Each structure stands twice: as structure tokens, then as C-alpha cells.
Amino acid sequence: MTTRTFPFSTLINKQTSVFPALEDADVILERRDAENLVLMRSERFNAMADGLRLASRSLSIIARANRSMAEEVFAEELPWLTWLPAEARFECVSELLNHLLAGAETGLFLPFARALREWTSTAEIYSDPELARRLRGPFDTSDSIEVGGPGE
Structure with missing residues (x-):
């Protein structure tokens, strides 16, 4: 499985960039002051x-x-x-x-x-x-x- 990485702010400001990536990849949301987050479709999880x-x-x-x-x-x-x-x-x-x-x-x-x-x-x-x-x-x-x- 591939992963795509986005700054956390992209999720907040431009969801249309993040959610389509979930079709064929898991998404890592990089945060500056906290641990990164991972988004994935429930089927893959x-x-x-x-x-x-x-x-x-x-x-x-x-x-x-x-x-x-x-x-x-x-x-x-x-x-x-x-x-x-x-x-x-x-x-x-x-x-x-x-x-x-x-x-x-x-x-x-x-x-x-x-x-x-x-x-x-x-x-x-x-x-x-x-x-x-x-x-x-x-x-x-x-x-x-x-x-x-x-x-x-």
C-alpha cells in the first residue's frame, strides 16, 4: 500500500486535496507540534x-x-x-x-x-x-x- 503525505493544514484548508488521495493510498497528516495522524479507508483498516x-x-x-x-x-x-x-x-x-x-x-x-x-x-x-x-x-x-x- 502506498502512502501520501500532506501537512495537517491541508486537511483543514483544502479537504478536496486530501480525501481523493484515500482512493488508492493511506494519508499521513504531518503536524508540527504533535504526533502525525494517519487517515485510511475503513475497508483497508x-x-x-x-x-x-x-x-x-x-x-x-x-x-x-x-x-x-x-x-x-x-x-x-x-x-x-x-x-x-x-x-x-x-x-x-x-x-x-x-x-x-x-x-x-x-x-x-x-x-x-x-x-x-x-x-x-x-x-x-x-x-x-x-x-x-x-x-x-x-x-x-x-x-x-x-x-x-x-x-x-
């Missing part, structure tokens, strides 16, 4: 959601039947999994699959996107053995000061 739901359910079924195959599939698509320790790979795959399946059922994919970013960052830390060692501690707390809890 529903088809995408149905496809994602089917794919995530199918992958989840495969994962329950054969975890090593699911990890292999994820590793193919997410090569940074190799940087995680072996025991963390299973946890990562399981968590991502669970978030993906929940997102397919509810339409809420932000938890999946957040978990994907977090696991990617964790893998990047493990890719640098010196950084991973430093973050595991011990930490020099000689210059630290004690901070009270909220309201103290």
Missing part, C-alpha cells in the same frame, strides 16, 4: 486488522506447540535476539507473542511496540559486554545522597 489478528493468532499457536520454532521465526525477523542471553530469548519471545496476541484481540498495539523497543534496547546493551558488565554493578555509591520518598 479492517483488512489490515483482520490480517494482523490471523497472523498473531497463528504465530501464537505455533509458539505453544513448538517454542523453538517460534524463537527461530522471531530470530529470523529480529536478528538482535542473538545478543540476548539464551534464557532471556525465551522470555522475550514469550512476552512479545503475548503482547502481539493481546493487541490483535483488543486493537491496542502500544504495549507490543513498547515491549519491542525495551527488548531491543536490552539486546543492544548485551551486545556491548563492557556496558552490560557496568550496568550489572556493583555501583560506586560513595558520592550518592539519600533522597526521601514522595511527600517526605
Whole structure:
């Protein structure tokens, strides 16, 4: 699917430029002071959601039947999994699959996107053995000061 991009102001001032583009493309509305918006026809949105739901359910079924195959599939698509320790790979795959399946059922994919970013960052830390060692501690707390809890 192709996308077309318009400034948000075009939607406000010249709708006749934006709406015809929806016939053969999804539209990204760029905003200066906020996150961009996406406009798409409901038929395309529903088809995408149905496809994602089917794919995530199918992958989840495969994962329950054969975890090593699911990890292999994820590793193919997410090569940074190799940087995680072996025991963390299973946890990562399981968590991502669970978030993906929940997102397919509810339409809420932000938890999946957040978990994907977090696991990617964790893998990047493990890719640098010196950084991973430093973050595991011990930490020099000689210059630290004690901070009270909220309201103290």
C-alpha cells in the first residue's frame, strides 16, 4: 500500500486535496507540534486488522506447540535476539507473542511496540559486554545522597 503525505493544514484548508488521495493510498497528516495522524479507508483498516489478528493468532499457536520454532521465526525477523542471553530469548519471545496476541484481540498495539523497543534496547546493551558488565554493578555509591520518598 502506498502512502501520501500532506501537512495537517491541508486537511483543514483544502479537504478536496486530501480525501481523493484515500482512493488508492493511506494519508499521513504531518503536524508540527504533535504526533502525525494517519487517515485510511475503513475497508483497508479492517483488512489490515483482520490480517494482523490471523497472523498473531497463528504465530501464537505455533509458539505453544513448538517454542523453538517460534524463537527461530522471531530470530529470523529480529536478528538482535542473538545478543540476548539464551534464557532471556525465551522470555522475550514469550512476552512479545503475548503482547502481539493481546493487541490483535483488543486493537491496542502500544504495549507490543513498547515491549519491542525495551527488548531491543536490552539486546543492544548485551551486545556491548563492557556496558552490560557496568550496568550489572556493583555501583560506586560513595558520592550518592539519600533522597526521601514522595511527600517526605
